[in-house]
Amino acid sequence: xxxxxxxxxxxxxxxxxxxxxxxxxxxxxxxxxxxxxxxxxxxxxxxxxxxxxxxxxxxxxxxxxxxxxxxxxxxxxxxxxxxxxxxxxxxxxxxxxxxxxxxxxxxxxxxxxxxxxxxxxxxxxxxxxxxxxxxxxxxxxxxxxxxxxxxxxxxxxxxxxxxxxxxxxxxxxxxxxxxxxxxxxxxxxxxxxxxxxxxxxxxxxxxxxxxxxxxxxxxxxxxxxxxxxxxxxxxxxxxxxxxxxxxxxxxxxxxxxxxxxxxxxxxxxxxxxxxxxxxxxxxxxxxxxxx
Amino acid sequence: xxxxxxxxxxxxxxxxxxxxxxxxxxxxxxxxxxxxxxxxxxxxxxxxxxxxxxxxxxxxxxxxxxxxxxxxxxxxxxxxxxxxxxxxxxxxxxxxxxxxxxxxxxxxxxxxxxxxxxxxxxxxxxxxxxxxxxxxxxxxxxxxxxxxxxxxxxxxxxxxxxxxxxxxxxxxxxxxxxxxxxxxxxxxxxxxxxxxxxxxxxxxxxxxxxxxxxxxxxxxxxxxxxxxxxxxxxxxxxxxxxxxxxxxxxxxxxxxxxxxxxxxxxxxxxxxxxxxxxxxxxxxxxxxxxxxxxxxxxxxxxxxxxxxxxxxxxxxxxxxxxxxxxxxxxxxxxxxxxxxxxxxxxxxxxxxxxxxxxxxxx
Numbered sequence: 001x002x003x004x005x006x007x008x009x010x011x012x013x014x015x016x017x018x019x020x021x022x023x024x025x026x027x028x029x030x031x032x033x034x035x036x037x038x039x040x041x042x043x044x045x046x047x048x049x050x051x052x053x054x055x056x057x058x059x060x061x062x063x064x065x066x067x068x069x070x071x072x073x074x075x076x077x078x079x080x081x082x083x084x085x086x087x088x089x090x091x092x093x094x095x096x097x098x099x100x101x102x103x104x105x106x107x108x109x110x111x112x113x114x115x116x117x118x119x120x121x122x123x124x125x126x127x128x129x130x131x132x133x134x135x136x137x138x139x140x141x142x143x144x145x146x147x148x149x150x151x152x153x154x155x156x157x158x159x160x161x162x163x164x165x166x167x168x169x170x171x172x173x174x175x176x177x178x179x180x181x182x183x184x185x186x187x188x189x190x191x192x193x194x195x196x197x198x199x200x201x202x203x204x205x206x207x208x209x210x211x212x213x214x215x216x217x218x219x220x221x222x223x224x225x226x227x228x229x230x231x232x233x234x235x236x237x238x239x240x241x242x243x244x245x246x247x248x249x250x251x252x253x254x255x256x257x258x259x260x261x262x263x264x265x266x267x268x269x270x271x272x273x274x275x276x277x278x279x280x281x282x283x284x285x286x287x288x289x290x291x
Numbered sequence: 292x293x294x295x296x297x298x299x300x301x302x303x304x305x306x307x308x309x310x311x312x313x314x315x316x317x318x319x320x321x322x323x324x325x326x327x328x329x330x331x332x333x334x335x336x337x338x339x340x341x342x343x344x345x346x347x348x349x350x351x352x353x354x355x356x357x358x359x360x361x362x363x364x365x366x367x368x369x370x371x372x373x374x375x376x377x378x379x380x381x382x383x384x385x386x387x388x389x390x391x392x393x394x395x396x397x398x399x400x401x402x403x404x405x406x407x408x409x410x411x412x413x414x415x416x417x418x419x420x421x422x423x424x425x426x427x428x429x430x431x432x433x434x435x436x437x438x439x440x441x442x443x444x445x446x447x448x449x450x451x452x453x454x455x456x457x458x459x460x461x462x463x464x465x466x467x468x469x470x471x472x473x474x475x476x477x478x479x480x481x482x483x484x485x486x487x488x489x490x491x492x493x494x495x496x497x498x499x500x501x502x503x504x505x506x507x508x509x510x511x512x513x514x515x516x517x518x519x520x521x522x523x524x525x526x527x528x529x530x531x532x533x534x535x536x537x538x539x540x541x542x543x544x545x546x547x548x549x550x551x552x553x554x555x556x557x558x559x560x561x562x563x564x565x566x567x568x569x570x571x572x573x574x575x576x577x578x579x580x581x582x583x584x585x586x587x588x589x590x591x592x593x594x595x596x597x598x599x600x601x602x603x604x605x606x607x608x609x610x611x612x613x614x615x616x617x618x619x620x621x622x623x624x625x626x627x628x629x630x631x632x633x634x635x636x637x638x639x640x641x642x643x644x645x646x647x648x649x650x651x652x653x
Contacts, residue, residue, distance in 0.1 A: 181377035182379065184344050184377065187365060188344075188359060188364045188371050189363065190395050192365075
């Protein structure tokens, strides 16, 4: 009797599991199709000749005469290399700056109990909720006042307003998940606060730091509103606006090159994600179970 | 190596809660002192104040003749072993043990010598290149001890170091800790809630309760001459039996009419207790199977309710006086059956009488 009940129960469990798997597969496939459609369409378009693109008779999802001419045009365009270099410069400096600020801030907020630290931590997170479409107007005044309008260094100054709050938040969560005894052991072993940060916290929290770095990288690589507002000449433009502003002339869109340029611009974040995906997930979920 | 003195030590948390209420304690050089008591008795707080991890509200901590209230932990020359080991997860066993010495800028050869020596003492030489996550609980605890030993500090502090280990390993590590102390002889303050650990390890046991020290003394002293009801009940396993009683005509009268004559040697001691409400305290090991030749004994006939054979002894539970569950310790060879009356001997030379009002042992 008991065995029969157990058999039925495990049978229903298996059925439930199958149902859950099906639901998961179906929704994941739908999500993948929706999110992958634009890049796939971009890829297809970037491989078409201008004549084929202009031909409205054929199926837009099929390439009859694939060509790399748009890619060649982009890569051989010296402006594109300038955009690329500007993006790299701004992103690398922003990432370094953001990580230094957020690791130090998160360490202080997570570990050094001082008056108002809780409020400050909440405050840091709240600043993340202010969108860049709202911030760019006052920031324009500030960047202008510093004489950094139309200058990549102006971007380096404003991008951390997007990256630092979130990175700090991730790092607070990560540091909070490190047992308190570890700092106490280090204190007794003779470590100063900076030594504790460098020799214990940073190595232990490396997955969290990598997650925050990826985030900062993505945000500054893909930023669009700030460069649109602050940069006016092509020599200072990063990829995001450079591709759009130079390849759209009046109402003429060089679609093939726009698509090729956008795909090339999207490549670095994809490569970074592909290599560091595991760290990214581990970093985001740390602290979820404790603290 | 150093003496440690606590003078009128108070710890008050925000909101006025006093965790430690003005304790005084002198710990001698080379001594192994164990702070023991139930959760929330203030033992860990006291240890953390010695370590410098907790601010001192009032009073003084003195290590080696210097008041260290305002000295940061790293300059107190102490080493601490934590309950959850607190090993640095990204460092190998060797690096974990060497960390404190590296920070103090010791020569590499000296570090190597000390780490290898500590590893030999703790029998962890083959593990030096491993990371903590590749170690068992017992091995991690050894590494944590190794980290303390290499520093050769004035004082070792242990905060419930065996609580995370399983029962068998705990007994084994207890012996190891005692062996290490016999080798290195560093002054040690050890916190535990386990009275067996306290008794087996300590030169002197400090029993704490509600933020005060109930009694300080060598283990045997606490066992035979507890000062208060709390100590009498806390030290010893199974715990001492307590029964409401009065003293009249040189005998203890229990509430159910049982009369237990007081041995002559103890009569003068209890002369002032006549007529007062008292508690009669007797340990299970002093309630035994019938022993007709035991001096100062009283015999009772009891009806066992539950029998627990333990191998080397048999625990017998029964009703006596107003105690619903009295526990006696019988030789395993004696045949006992539930609900079959049997004669039991009370070793009155090991009895205790407590003033019910003050909880003090008379």
